[in-house]
Amino acid sequence: MNLRKTGDSWKFATEADLEDFVWANLKELFGLIPLKRQYYVNGQICDILALNDKKQLVVLELKNGEDRYIIQQLTRYYDALQEVKPLQDEIDYQQPIRLIAIKPDFHKDNFTDRKYNHLSIDFFEFAVLADGINYYLQIKNLDNGKVSKIEVPHQDRERNEDIPPPSRGLMNRLTKCSSEQHEGILKIRQKVLSFDKRMEEMSSAVGFRYGNGNRKTSKFCAEFYFDSKGIPIIFLWLGLKNNSSDRISRARIWTDWQSNALLEGYVPSGIGVKMNSSKKTLSNRVKIMNELAYNENSKYRREYKYIYQHFKDRNRIARKLNNSEPLTYEERKLLEIDVNKFPVNYGGERPNIYKFDHYDSLYGLVDLALERWRQRL
CATH class of the missing domain: 3.40.1350.10 (Trna Endonuclease; Chain: A, domain 1)
Incomplete structure (x- = not known):
């Protein structure tokens, strides 16, 4: 062991x-x-x-x-x-x-x-x-x-002299990150590189990837991807069907960079432009709907189009939840909004109010990705 x-x-x-x-x-x-x-x-x-x-x-x-x-x-x-x-x-x-x-x-x-x-x-x-x-x-x-x-x-595994120090390129990236992101990335990097002597760190124009080389037959485990604003995103190679399948794919991970994490979906390459766009749209809608629900003087309370759109979003996301599909952080937050606070109902019965108390462990998901990587070698 x-x-x-x-x-x-x-x-x-x-x-x-x-x-x-x-x-x-x-x-x-x-x-x-x-x-x-x-x-x-x-x-x-x-x-x-x-x-x-x-x-x-x-x-x-x-x-x-x-x-x-x-x-x-x-x-x-x-x-x-x-x-x-x-x-x-x-x-x-x-x-x-x-x-x-x-x-x-x-x-x-x-x-x-x-x-x-x-x-x-x-x-x-x-x-x-x-x-x-x-x-x-x-x-x-x-x-x-x-x-x-x-x-x-x-x-x-007491000594880590075989693990190279972070490159200048990575440290330059980390200067634009928050202290939590900086610490989390270095901690995950340490965990990944010390897991197996075959694990390598490979840099690219958009980030850093970890696996046993960069050949066509190589198996990857984790990736730090930095978007155009320098914001880091973690990808882990985990099982499909919300990590329940033996088939592995590149999964995008949301995290608070403390301990909580969430498998949001699968992105074979790149940042996931469609997912990114959806997350930004839903983040804005969550902000609007929270204001509408909890602020009686909100300017949105007379614009029922926002409520109608909210119920459409909820129905779509609830179907994903019922099918055990991954949900993004913003989709979870949208389902948590108390619809009973709205000034008008839409579509008959009010839908369920969901509460997501549980998130995956960030380092637990990293451990799982490492184990899956080892099984695939």
Whole structure:
């Protein structure tokens, strides 16, 4: 396994490395039988599905760092599995589905969310320990204090002398970025280039691409694309059908450059002119509709054409959502607007009001792209 030293402690180099190790050692760590991993069901992707010796289904969600939304994720997985009930020949759905969250540490919000969630969710905290010669994964059940430990066959990733420093071209690009973008890009670059010795950085007139060379047969993993204003956009090579397919394509990623991210759609090359235009148009409409909904003195309240257009947009986007298609950040924000605040109805019944509390983890998506890249080599 790939391990990396951070300060005085060790951790798995990527979330995919953590998942690989837990999957291979489910019996030793939890007494469970592996069933499926990265399993797609009803629009959700579960990290690991496993069984106990009585065919009870166990869902494990793993994080290699802090995440405040793991309870919400497990709740959605539970709902999807209960609704579809897949793999019925192997799973006894008469027994309750067990949910397990595995993280290096739990934020206080995780405990608050679990406190008011009616599902039973077990918290397991893990640490990578070193005794100078060997490395171990220690997992502690935070509810009963039980501890298990297993040795980790490892490849040290403490030193990064083989990773070239950022080029002058990249640093010139970063001078036009915000501090969050600057830090995020360098952090992702470090993660990608330290993942595998075959990973290379290739520059172009519009950005920087990462893969095993720049030949026709090369496989790519990630790209930083800088638009005409110098604004960076991340592309990752992920699965089609909202990352549920084994077929890989170049996916455009929205991010707040902190931890939240969103797969917005697929762009084979370039920036995605059509998507860019749609995002700009919808961003303006979101601004107008928010003002119309929440400001009674808005100049737009007498111009019903904006409301009519809004309902048309909502219907189109809702169809995409129902078909489990990727939504852009602006499409999500448009669906979140409270239509009950509008001065007039349109088209009969008012549509649903959506709330998107969950976003993907930016670095989790990078980890997934790295794992997909490795599988394709």
